[in-house]
Amino acid sequence: MSLPSSPPLLPEQDLPTLPTFAPIASASNAGLRALNRKRQLSDYGSPSSDPPLFSDTTSDGGDASHYEEQPRRKRLVRGPWWNVGKGRGQSLRRSMAKTERLRNGDSGVWMGSDESEASSDCLISSQQRMQELAMQDMADEEMSSDETLPNAEALAARLVHGCVDKGKEVVDLSDRGLIHLSNATLAPLHQLIRPSFVGVTHPPSEDEFSPLTPSIQLFLSRNQLTALPLELFNLTNISVLSLRNNDLQHLSPAIARLNKLKELNIAGNNISYLPWELLELLDRRGKHRQITVRPNPLIEPCDLSGPSPLPKANFTRVMQTEELARCTDTRDTVNNLRCKYVAEQGTLSMRGELELRLKLGRMLRIQYLQEASKAGRELKLCREELIYLASSAVQYFRGDGTPLRRTGSQHAGGEEFAACLDPTATAPSGSGSASTAPSLFELALHSLQTNFNLQDFLPKMSTFPGISSSLASAIRLAAANTHGLGNETCSTCGKHFIIARAEWMEYWFHGWSSQRELTSEAVLPFLRRVCSWGCARPSEAGEFRC
């Protein structure tokens, strides 16, 4: 008897440790890993955290007594480092063409040289010079070949530094021909502070600090970005983010981290669905938030073109407030409407069903608001309605992330996210299949992720016996999450997970209450992913957000 797809035996040893796994198995690697992380952070985090002042003393403080006997003369150098020393300007600028240099380059600090003339020069008009230099660079770029001159991203990086230097909150990188944007380019924005106009005669108090927190407006419109740097989602002071007219295919769920976001524009990309987290962003009560999603090739629950299948007179009529108040069971009312339609017109199309659900959601919402106002609660309303319409069939995944085969052929081709009446029809059956407990696979993978440096392990993985391809991709995913934005969040229970156990598309109406019929412009698709089969619980007809 042979076991199906069984991994080969592990090398036998007396102690059940991980034999060929030594490089990551030892405890000392925890320290190594911490080191790696540190190095990563300092890659882009530190340089411009310093004020634009630099002491050029070469003593590193190792010999304190010597230092006191012979105090060195410190010289302060102000302004962007590339301004220092006219004679060096050319070579410095050339070196900026290399992104790698720029990464470690600094906005306001220059490691002082021995020419004293140059530095005093800088004290006078660094800002003016910087502008001149930038202009000159742009002119150069137009005239000569792009080999010796800064590429699009290097220029973007310089603009970012300029904004940080001047405390300029509007960071305009639009129309720069950017096809890629790295973490290092955006990272200096962490150091951006709002310029203070308070006299610096006394140390600033707590009150005076808070206005220094900037409200960054980042414009990346009209570039050719296909992905966003992870660092973007750590810039929590962003209040305006424009990604208009790029080539993005997805919007990361990490967008929810930008909790000061007032304006988001993702129009004109190649985005076919939105992360569930964006619904939460649309829903935050009382905060006026402008989110522009269209145009984008967003998928639709069903064909929404043409007129509504529901006859106007009886079905989409506006319910009067008094009428609604009398309406004891709203769901019954809508069910009656459905029965009436079926009796009079035959089978109700999906479109018709969605419009009935919209009606139901609206009625429930109005009732909720009426009750709230009766109870004297004050509600800050979204100006637009957010009402659940339908879900696609839930796709379930095994513990290792491979999809469970779907039953039925209705999901063939591009229809996989079409709205359906019973999204959980293909739910796995059997004991514990509705469990929310994590799989052993997830638990072990998580332990591997937190206790070992997976980056070190990845290159050796192919030589390691008994690792199936699905296991290998799961480990790769876990490693990527460690270095990225962390693990995903379950849209049902909020737990973090590495391997999604189910996903489905939810369609929500997002539009004005005056809109009677469904149009494709008013329906948004949100992808939900969950930690367990038990969490695969799509929203229910009639759900709404206020």
Place this chain on the structure above:
Amino acid sequence: MASSSDYVTLVSNDGFSFVVQRSAACISPVIKRMLDPKGAFMEARDNTCTLQNINGMVLEKVCEYVYYHEKHKDARDVPDMDFPTELCLELLMASDYLNI
């Protein structure tokens, strides 16, 4: 009849055997198939399942997990299960194989 027993025995490749509840063990489709009385596996006859690629240390944790799962399958807030970090890669491979 032994085939309808509530308990089954799982045997590791180094000879350790663990007696566990059938319902708990059968969350693994692989074990379930091996123990299926209608199946062609010899295991079904004596309710014993030998796992050729899982050693005793790992199988012990696997057994602990199947009970953990049994206990928490309907719970809302499920606590995480702890296990020694040096076992996690082997456990990962075992869970991959057992599909749990």
